Amino acid sequence: MTATVAVGIWIALAVVAVSLQAAGLMARHRFPVFGDVAEHVMQWWLGRFLILSGWVWLGWHLFVRSHLG
């Protein structure tokens, strides 16, 4: 896989995420936004643990593993 393909896949995933969020905002009672899904999953302790752990991991991954050149 070349870098161009990999970056293209990342961009496609970002576009899908924005599209799903936009769909949820435009049709709020038919399709959930990310916050609705997160709230639903976080009814249970395991859901809270996974989502909040994922958020901590994201911060570590983005701001501890990377740096300004």
Add this chain to the structure above:
Amino acid sequence: MVSIRRPAGTALLVAAAGYSWWAAQLPAFSLVAHVAVFGAAIAVLVLGTRFERPSTERHPHIAAATVLPWAALVIAVVGFELFNFVQHPRGDHPTMSSLINEVDVLPVRRAMYLAWLALGWHLVGKTRGHSPWPEWRWR
């Protein structure tokens, strides 16, 4: 639970912006960068569960089928991240952090740090007052 008022909310936002301004420029893998991220995460988890948020409209019922696209997206992102992580060279298989490295602009990193803190605050608010950790009960 403490009701959050506008001055307190503004103070929290200013504090988070100042923190992001400082923390975004810390060197990679340094002890201080670790402390900055995990310290901020603990602060968000603790403060976030102590403040009551303004009520927002909630989705009345989430049909399982409507969650599937979100679940598929999460699986795709995590899967592609792990796939890239175990592949080399990194230039051909960029992870999220290596892409962020390409964003070599400090103001953008500061904005991203603030966005990460805001995301955590938002998610903690979605716990509806439940503790993020197990609620141990002594018998």
